[in-house]
Amino acid sequence: MQVLFYIKLSAVINENESFVVPHFLPYFGHLFQYMRDPLKFLLSCRQRYGSTFTLKVMGQRTTFVMDPRNWNAIIKNSNLSFPGTELATRAFGITPDALGHDEIDVQMRKDYPKGLQNDSLKELIAHFVQNIREEMIKDKQELKNTIKTCGLLDLCHLMIFVPSIRTIYGEIDVHSYEKSFEKFNSNIQLLFINVPSFIKSTFFQKTLNARDYLIQQLSNIEHVQNQSRMTKMRTDLMKMYPQYFSSSDIGGNHLAFLWASVGNTIPAAFWTLFHILRDCRALEQLQEEVRENLPVLKLDENIEFDENSWTVEKLAKCVLLESAVNETLRMYGAPMMLRTCSSNTQIQTYDGKTLSIRKNDRISLFPAASHYDERLFHEPFIYKFDRFLNNTIINNLELDRQKVPIAYMPFGTGKTMCPGKYFAKNEIKICLALIFQQIEYKFIDETTPKTRADRVGFGVAPPSKDVQIQYWYQ
Ligand code: HEM
Structure with missing residues (x-):
């Protein structure tokens, strides 16, 4: 009798649990x-399974909640917290x-x-400007009126990496960080x-060696x-708090901030440029807006x-540029917002x-689910630079x-929402506006790259392959 009662009770509990997607591999699960x-x-x-389902990866159960109407209830639930300690230690x-x-x-x-x-x-x-x-003056001098062939992502890196880090960290020798950062950044998802x-x-x-080098470089930058x-x-x-932070912990914290600041901004600039530079109508309108609002910056x-x-x-007046950046973040800004459950929890859904x-289960909110929902965004797989005009x-x-x-949250939400979002968007707008003003270009590669699949969920995924261009200064 007791056994029967137990079976019935657990059935009632399970009824409210989300469906576990079938898998065949023990431990690895859906990895x-x-x-x-x-x-x-x-x-x-x-x-196939509806807007809430559970996956198992390396023994960890994660419930994906794909309907944005349920996100508020999850974000506000005090039993669910961002697993910051775990992620910061690992990465x-x-x-x-x-x-x-x-x-x-x-x-x-x-x-x-x-x-x-x-x-x-x-x-x-x-x-930053x-x-x-x-950086552009140096690049222009190096080119000496010749044409440079490189990847569009490389150009974005050139325009954002050093200027951004100098802006945040001051006069450090950023060039000495570049190689290690590339190694670390290209595999950080594995960590x-x-x-x-x-x-x-x-x-x-x-990857770990590159990380340790960066931590060491950043551990003593107070002067x-x-x-x-x-x-x-x-x-x-x-x-x-010297009782908590060793110099290596200080370096690790600075590295986390540094990665948060450039790791997403560079690929976001890439995707915005990739779409705009190949769309004559968009390019013409954006160039006009830049001409009207931003004086020519002499190199x-x-x-x-x-x-x-x-x-x-002045940058705030560039509303079309803002819209183009927002559209990039809709299509490519796909963070995975994880929460860990501290005790058995019941969440009331919108319906x-x-x-x-x-x-100990995880919940994941995945903004790309709503960013690609055609009920929210008409023709979601098409890049429309003016979709977000005036943010209406x-x-x-x-x-x-x-x-x-x-439903639109490329920068996350709640208390861990990105605090650098205004700076990030302005950096990308500046990068685009300067390219319009100063650079002529030609695409060598006409293909559209895919996003790097292994980076989806970690912010803005870079392209799987860089797009070759030629550029020269006007
Ligand atoms: C396009 C560029 C950027 C994107 C898409 C982006 C996205 C995000 C997202 C989604 C989160 C929240 C993660 C979560 O709650 O799970 C976050 C957090 C954060 N971002 Fe950004 N970010 C960008 C640029 C920046 C920049 C430029 C800075 C600093 C200058 C920055 C600093 C931070 C910091 C410090 C956090 C952690 C906040 C906390 O835990 O309280 N981000 N970012």
Whole structure:
């Protein structure tokens, strides 16, 4: 009788659990299907099993909630938290002792708007424009009126990597970081996976060496000139707690921030340029907008840089550019927002049902699910540069006549939402505007690259192959 009662009870609990997608491999579970093409796999699971389903990867159960009407309930649930400690330890080598201290996390999040928004944003933009101008002057001098053949992603890297890092970290020798960053960044997705450490050290040694080099370089930068307010605040905060942060933990934290700041911005600039430069109608309109709002930035080292030439206010007037960047982030900004469940939890869904999540299970919100939902975005697989003109669409997203305020979230949402989003968008706008003003180009490669499947879920996925162009200065 007792047994019967137990079986019945567990059936009731399971009824509210989401469907586990069948798999045949013990332990690895859905890993290989998922890794082949995560976006395609997840969208096909939604089509076959509905908007909530569970996958198992390396023994970890993860429930994917693909309907944005349920996202708010998940974000607000206090049993579900961002597994920051685990991810930061695996990917950035920060020791667990230096993570998960509420008083420090709260202070760091309070510092983000102080260091990245309002007046600090104005300062960051002025320095970024100055730094990008310097890099372009160097590049122009090296070219000496000749034509350069390179990848479009390489050009975006040239325009963003050094200028962005100098803007945030000051006068460090960024060029000495480049090779290691490339090695680390190209395989960082492997470090996020939960595998035993001996596997990591056997198979990912080069990536780990590159990471350790970067950590070491960034572990002692407090005396560097011209650092941003953000970096100073972060370093000061960590130095206040020597009992938690070793110098290597400080380096790991700076590396995490550095990766967050350039790891997504460079591929986002690439995809925006890739679509705009090949669309004459879009290009003409955007060039006109830049001509109207931004004065020509002279690439001549003898002319002093005027820091009021390109300001946040002038960039804000470039609404078509803003829309083009937002459209890129709709199509390519596909973060996987993970939450870990601290105890058995019941979530009320928008349609009055209950979703049960087991202790230690993960929940994943996948914004690409709504970014590619044709009920929210007409012809979602087509890049439309003016789709977000004046942002009206973001405020009016509806499903079944019900407003869905968080269906567009390339920068995440809730307390871990990207604090660098205004800086990131302005960096991309500046990069595009300067290319319109200063550079002539020709595509050698006419094919459209795919996104790197293994990077879907980690922010903006880069192309699987760079697109060759030729460019020269006007
Ligand atoms: C196109 C460029 C960018 C994209 C798409 C992007 C996207 C994101 C996303 C989705 C998250 C939230 C992750 C989550 O909640 O699970 C995030 C967090 C973060 N981003 Fe960005 N980001 C970009 C650029 C930047 C820049 C330029 C900076 C700094 C200058 C930055 C700094 C951060 C930081 C510090 C966090 C962690 C916030 C926290 O945990 O409280 N990001 N970003």
